[in-house]
Amino acid sequence: MLETLGRSLDSAIRKIRRLPQIDKDAINALIQDLQRALLSSDVKVELVFKMTENIKKEAMNTTLQKAKRKDFIIKLVHDELIKTLGGKKAPIRIKPGKKNIILLVGIQGSGKTTTIGKLSQFYKSKGYKVAAVTTDTYRPGAYEQLVQLTKQIGVKCYGNPKEKNAIKIGVQETKKAMNDGNELIIVDTAGRHKEEKELMKEMAVLEQKLKPNEVCLVIDGSIGQQAYNQAEVFAKTTSLGSIIVTKLDGTAKGGGALSACVAANIGIRFIGIGEKIDEFEEFEPTTFIGTILGIPDLEGLVQRVQEAEVMPDPETVKRMMRGKFTLEDLYQQLKSIKKVGKFKQILAMMGGGNIPDALKDDAEKNIEKWRVVLDSMTAEEKESPNLIKKSRKRRIAIGSGTDYAVINKMLDQFRQMKKMMKRFTQMRQKGKGGMPGMPGMGKGAEQFMKKMSKDFKF
Ligand SMILES: Nc1nc2c(ncn2[C@@H]2O[C@H](COP(=O)(O)OP(=O)(O)O)[C@@H](O)[C@H]2O)c(=O)[nH]1
Ligand SMILES: [Mg+2]
Incomplete structure (x- = not known):
């Protein structure tokens, strides 16, 4: 599907992956590759430039470590493409056992009738009792075409090839289908008339009479950016709910x-990717882009980037390096642990591995309570928790509606962290790489220090 675009995007991504490092030239080359790929896929020029400009700006600004930069840039491309394809459309609301109608509109040849077959199959496989109705009085053999199609999948087709009035057919045949106990009726329409105006009027009246759950426009994907005009024309006459691109x-x-x-x-709801009845998919921008970019392990990629993205904020690090570490810092750090946090990053860079599990568990369990406790403290107490003795503790406990155990635990965690920070600062002052009592604190710590003093200029 979208083979050319897929292939060129895929090769642009591969090129990035192969490079030993990502520099300015590499980013510029990637931007050119992307532009070429998107333009040849008939994406609007302005849109292409906007997208690639965004990617370039972010890519050039990244301060990530070299190793993570590739993943970051691939994810940038991925995210920007997804943005261009919009989000996933919420499913059509169909109430089981009730009257449900989907009205398909679109010009002749766009693939409506074929799509009726595909949609019928899709909903039938979800357990609905589905029927199809055709109101196309214009195209010779339209009724026969739908009968043949639906027969393959065991869906009944309603229509009246002798009647010339599409509205009459629509109303009568839909009623029949309903009386036969069908829950979902998918209505096919004509795509051509002597005049476009008449066609549009017919669609508007059909919508009025049938009151469908959704009007869905079928568009032939090979018309490229012209799809915009078609969508606009149909949106003017009907309350278009979604689009199927075939x-x-x-x-x-x-x-x-x-x-x-x-x-x-x-929004795009489904895409058609072949003439056969099962060559049809719900449109999911994330999967779609993942496929055409040739990124099989998208989740893994996103995860790696997220980990890299959560860099410690320079102010906090600076303060910590000077041995300043407040309860509020602890709270902020622990809060971010929940989403692969900053603190983990700091520890990992120190070479110390992960945050102790116990601490992490406590943080996850208690983080909300700790917020309340913190809000009951004065600024002074947060700066210097040592001030918190019996009477203050009592006040905080009452003020926050928590018990002593929660407050004690928090203070305890604080002390532990502070101790770690202190040891680390001492190590820095002595200029030593190793740190007794903290496994794994070897070379990593040195590198960390170098990086930190460079990045944060201390
Ligand atoms: N390759 C391909 N052909 C399609 C697809 N959907 C429809 N077609 C073909 O497009 C032509 C017109 O389809 P039809 O359903 O009759 O369009 P209608 O006039 O809008 O009802 C037929 O030859 C279909 O087989 C698709 O997703 N992929
Ligand atoms: Mg048709």
Whole structure:
């Protein structure tokens, strides 16, 4: 699907992965590759430049360690593409056992009738009793086409090839289908008339009479960015809820079609990727982009980048280095542990490995309570927790509605952390790499110090 775009994006990403290091030239080359790929996929020029400008700005600004930079840049590309494809559309709300109607509109040849078959299969496999109705009185053999298609999948097709009035057919046949106990009726429409105006009017009246759960526009992906105009025209006459983009298997312009739909502010719900009934997918930008970028382990990549992204904030580190460490710092650090936090980063860079499990568990369990406790303390107490003796503790306990155990635990954690920080500072002053009593504190600590003094200028 979207083979050309996929291939060129994939090769741009591979190029980045192969490089020994990412420098300015590498980023510029990547930007060019991306632009070429997107433009040849018929994505609008302005959009291409906006996207690549964003990627470039972020990529050039990164202060990540070299090793993580590649992942970071690949993720940037990934995220920017996802943004262009919008989020996933929430599913159509279908109430089991009730009357549900989906109305499919779109110009002739876009793939409506084929899509009716695909959609029927999709919902049938979810357990709904589905029927199809055709109101296309314009195209010869339209009724027969849908009958054949639905027969393959055991879905009943309703229609009346003798009647010329599409509205009449729509209303009567939908009613019949409902009376037969169908829960979901998918209605096919004509895609051509003597005049476009008439076609649009017919769609508007059909919508009025049938009151569908959703009007869904079917667009041929090979028209590229022209999809924008088509979406606009249909959105003017009907309350268009979503779009299905078809024929993404056979076109180089799919990127243009998809991004144009998003630009028109109408979510994409499904994509068609072949003529066969099962060549059809729910549209999921994340999976979609992962596939065309050739990133099989997207989750792993995102995880690695997140870990790298959470850099300790320079102010906190500076303060810690000077032996200043307040309760508020502890709270902030522990809060971030929950999402692969800063503190873990600091410890890892020190070569000390991970935060002790016990501390992490306590943090996760107690973090909300600790917030309340902190809010009941004065600034002075947070700066110098040693002040907190019996009577203050009592006041804090009452003020925060917690018991002594919670406060004690927090103070205890604080002392432990502070001790670690202190040892570390001493080590720095002595200029030694090793640290007795802390396994793993060898070379890593030296590197950490070098990096920190460079990054934070202390
Ligand atoms: N390759 C490919 N062909 C498709 C897809 N969807 C529809 N088609 C083909 O497009 C042509 C027009 O489809 P049809 O459903 O009759 O369009 P309609 O006029 O909108 O009802 C047919 O030849 C279909 O087989 C798709 O996702 N991929
Ligand atoms: Mg048709």
